[in-house]
Amino acid sequence: MARAYRLPGRVAEAEGALGAALWDAGCDALLEDGDDLVAVFAVPALGSAHAGVPDHTLAASSAVPPGGEWEAVDERDHVAAYFEGLDAVAVGRVVVAPTHRQALLTAGQTVLWLDPGMAFGTGHHETTRLALAALADPHLDLRGKRVLDVGSGSGLLAIVADRLGAAEALGVDVDPITLPIARANADLNRSRARFEVSDFAATAPPPGSVDVLVANLFAELHVAFMDAYARALAPGGLAFLTGILAGKEGSVEAALPAALRLVRREREGEWWLLSLERTGDDAS
Ligand SMILES: C[S@@+](CC[C@H](N)C(=O)[O-])C[C@H]1O[C@@H](n2cnc3c(N)ncnc32)[C@H](O)[C@@H]1O
Known part of the structure; x- marks a missing residue:
């Protein structure tokens, strides 16, 4: 309904x-x-x-x-109409293809099949592409890393992290509608990525338990969650924060605690992604 x-x-x-x-x-x-x-x-x-x-x-x-x-x-009409217009999207070595399309790959590329249903995250939005590009950066080695996707939606980012060698890839989303969709997408791709319904505001991960955190939320939520991000990350860990509308990146940067260092800014259209690194300082 x-x-x-x-x-x-x-x-x-x-x-x-x-x-x-x-x-x-x-x-x-x-x-x-x-x-x-x-x-x-x-x-x-x-x-x-x-x-x-x-x-x-x-x-x-x-x-x-x-x-x-x-x-x-x-x-059903809306989902069908939405699917009709979707094509495969390539972001570096990752190609995201809706299940009703064919995907042409070049050497070294990997395909991820996706059935987004009613959950955000098809790879077509700038913010998702920015996050995908950060995870698929050839200079980043996810092998053996513990990856947390905050606001996982369709599950795409956690599934990509698993595909790129993460030891653990967990997606959490406050919206229960996303859970069966993300799990079905993981099954479709034979991915070990796990998904849970959880409000990050209420249930932060244990200190130092995450090596790479990716979150496609709004600027205001990043500001509210910043200290929890810092605590969750192990020293040297990285956070990729996107969903930040142009003009709001300053408020997110102003919220960085001493334990998080800005390492890079990327912009696509009206949206920013900030890459942060967890320093050795105490986050609390
Ligand atoms: C813009 S979508 C991102 C989906 C996907 N990760 C992507 O990048 O395409 C944001 C998601 O964050 C979820 N979300 C919003 N607030 C949250 C919170 N407090 N805790 C966990 N998830 C949250 C929403 O339900 C939504 O699925």
Whole structure:
């Protein structure tokens, strides 16, 4: 069951602040319909407790930006339309291919099959590509590393980390809708990546338990999680933080504790990825 929030004539803002606000409101897919931007929200099946309550009032209506209209949708139609337009994406040595496409590989490339369903993370968004490029950087050796993907969505990043030799690849996501999708994607790729439903704000990993942390969230969440990132990382460990809209990178950098050092900034379109290194200093 799904509800869509249609914003007429706003498609150009999908990857800007408007898109970010819709993801923030909990939407599960952002679609283009001509000039309209359409945000799809999965709605839990209505129990008897909700009898008589209009469906749209249950669908994050207070959190969405103004200017749009709610409509009922057939979730399957949207997923089908979304899939139709997806092609394989190559990021360095990793090619992400939706299961209904063929992928052409050049020497040294590895393919990852993906069925994103309703979860974010197809490799088509700039932020996902920035994170993929960071993990697939030929100068980074993930073999034997413990990798944590915070906000794993479709599972793509944790699965890539596993494919590139990580000893452990764990994806955590607060949204339960992502769990079966990420696990199915891991199975599809014969990946040992594991996935859990967990709110990083409530359940931080044990100190020093992570060698490489990748997180595609919003700038505000990175700021809130920064100390937990620092504690989770082992000395010398790396964090790749993306989902940071241009203009907000300064607030993330300003939140770095002494235990985290900025090593690189990458930008694609309106989005930044910051690479951080855990120093030997005490993070707490
Ligand atoms: C932009 S998507 C990233 C998906 C995928 N990792 C990628 O890079 O394409 C952000 C994900 O973070 C999850 N998320 C948001 N807040 C979170 C939190 N506090 N703890 C864990 N996951 C969270 C969302 O549910 C969503 O699936």
